[in-house]
Amino acid sequence: MSGRTRTPPRWWFDGAAPPLWARALAGVYGSAVAMRRGLYARGLRRRLRADAPVIVIGNLIAGGSGKTPLAIALVERLRAAGWTPGVASRGYGRDRAEEALWVEAGTPVELSGDEPLLIARRTGVRVRVDRDRAAAARALVATGCDVVVCDDGLQHYRLRRDLEIEVIDGRRRYGNGLLIPAGPLREPAARSADVAFRVVNAGTAVPGEADAEAAGFGEWSMRLHSTRALPLLGGRALSLDAFTGKRVHAVAGIGDPERFFAGLRARGIGVVPHAFPDHHRYVADDLRFGSDLPVLMTEKDAVKCAALAGERHYSVPVDAQLPEAFWVALLDRLQALRTDPR
Template identity: 45%
Template sequence: MSRLTERLVAAWYRGHPALALLRPLEALYRRVVQRKRARFLAGLSPSYRAPVPVVVVGNITVGGTGKTPMILWLIEHCRARGLRVGVVSRGYGATPPSLPWRVQAEQSAAQAGDEPLLIVQRSAVPLMIDPDRGRAARALLASEPLDLILSDDGLQHYRLARDLELVLIDASRGLGNHRCLPAGPLREPVERLQSVDAVLYNGAAAGAPGAFQFTLQPSALVNLRTGERQPLTYFPAGQALHAVAGIGNPQRFFTTLEALHWRPVAHAFADHAAYSAELLQFSPALPLVMTEKDAVKCRAFAAADWWYLTVDAQPGAAFAAWFDTQLDRLLPSA
C-alpha cells in the first residue's frame, strides 16, 4: 500500500482539515452517482433482468468488508436448500482471452482475477467474469441451469437488475467521515443504505433496524506448496511470523493473527497486489502466513514454509432466518 493511499485512508477515518479541499470534487462525484441511480430507477438505462433472482452482495465503502467469505457462505447456504447457484463478478485485474469468461479452478489469478479464482477453488461454483455483469449473467445462464445468481459486488453496477441488495460494512471502521469519494470512503451517499434490503456489519452487533451481524472466523492453516491442512494450533502461542495481506483492510488480517496469539511482522500491500518470490523475501527467516486471496497468486513460487489462513463467514441466526424468508419469497416453488 503506497504512503499516499495510507494517508488518504487515515484521513477518511480519523479526520484531516485538508479533506475540505476535495469537497468540490466530492459534490461532482455525488451528482454523477445519484444521476446514474435515478436513471436506473426510472428505466432510462439499459439493464438486464435475469429470469432467475439476482442477489447483489456489495459495499458502500471503498475497502474490504468480508465480502468474499460472505459470498462463500451464501453459496453453501443456498446449496443446502437444494438451489443451483451461480456467481457473476467484475473480475477486477483479470486479463482473460475474451469476455465474458468462465473461471475454472486451474486458471491463474492473472487470467481469472484473485477473488473469483478463490471463490471457484473453494466452492467449485459456476462463475462468470465480465465488467458488464448483465452480460456475465446472460452467459452464465446460457451455460448452466441455475435457480439463483449472486453478484460479487456490483451494488453500483446498474446494468444488472437485482432482486435483493445486501451491503456489508466493516464495523471497526464504519463509514468514516460519511463523505463520498474522494473526500471520504463512500461510493454512494450514506442515504443509499435506506434503500437496500439488508446491512450486515462485520465484527460487531448491528443494533439498527434491518441490520445484521456476522463475524470472520479463522479455521485452518493451509500450506501453499503442498496443500497440507493444519489446525490453528500448528503454530504455538508467541510464534513470530511474516504476515502478508493485500486486501482492502490489511490491519484486520494482522489483528486476526494477533488474536491467535502469534506475533506477526506485518507486510501490508495494496488490494489485489501482484507478487513475486523476490518481493516476499523478508528478513529474518520466519514462517510466512498470508490471506487466502493472496495465496491464489503465490502458489507457483511458494516456499516450503508459506501458509495461508482460511477464514469463514459466520452470520448470526437472525440473518440466516431473514435470508431464508427472502428465498421463500423469491423462489416459492423451490
C-alpha cells in the same frame, strides 16, 4: 473516477480534514452518481433482468469489507437449501478484462482475478467474470443456475437485482462519511436504507466466543472464523494454534490488512505485518523478508502466490459466521421470489 483506490488517503479514516480540492471533486462525483442512479430509477437507462433471482453483495465504501467470505458462505447455504447458485463478478484487475471467462479452479489468476478464483476453488460452483455483469448473470442462468450471486455489484445498476446485501466494515464503518475523493463513500450513506440486509463485519472470532446476534437495528453481525493454516505447496493442514506464542510474517493485500493482523494477534501469534494494496500482484521480492519465519497470508493473497511460495508459506482460510436467523430471513425472502417472481 474509480470507486477503488490503491492506498486510501489518510483523511478518509483518521479524522483529518480533507483538502478543499477533494471536497470540490466530491461534489462533482456526487452529482454524477445521483444523475446516473436517477436515469435508471426513471427508466431512461435500461435495466436487464436474468431469468432467475439475483442477489447482489456489495458495499458503499471503496475497498474491501468482507464481501468475498460472505459470498462463499451464501453460495454454500443456497446449495444446502436446494438451489443451484452461480456467481457473477467483474473480476477486478484481470488481464484481458474485455473478454468474458468461465473461472475454474485451475484458471490463471491473472485472467480470472483473485476473488473469482478464490470463490471457484472454495465452492466449486459456476463462476463467470465479465465487465457486463448482466451478461454474466444471463450466461449463468443459461447453464442451469437458478439463482445468481453477484460479487461486489451494488453500484452496477444495469443488472436488475432482487435482493441487495450491504457489507459494512465494523471497525471503519463509513469513515468520515464523505464521498470520493473527500471520503471513502461510493454513494451517499443514505443509500444503505434501500438494501434488504446490512451485514456488519465485526472482526475475527476467537476461540470460545459466542455467536454474535444482530449488531443493531436492521444490521446483522458477521464474524470471520479461522482455525487452520494450509501449506501453499500442499500437504497436511496445521492448526493455527501451532503458531501461538511464535513470531510469523503476516501478509495481507486486502482492503483492511489490519483486520487480518488483529485476528492473528488475538490467537497469541506474534505478527510481523506486511501490508500490501488490495489486489496487489506479487513478485518474488515481495515475499523475501530477511528472516526465516513462517509466512501466513490471507486466502485471497495465497491464490496469487502459489508459484512464489516455499515450504514455510501458509494460507489462512476464513469462514463467515452469521446468526442462524439471518439465513432463515434471507432464504424466506428468496423462496418468496421463487413462488411469486416479480
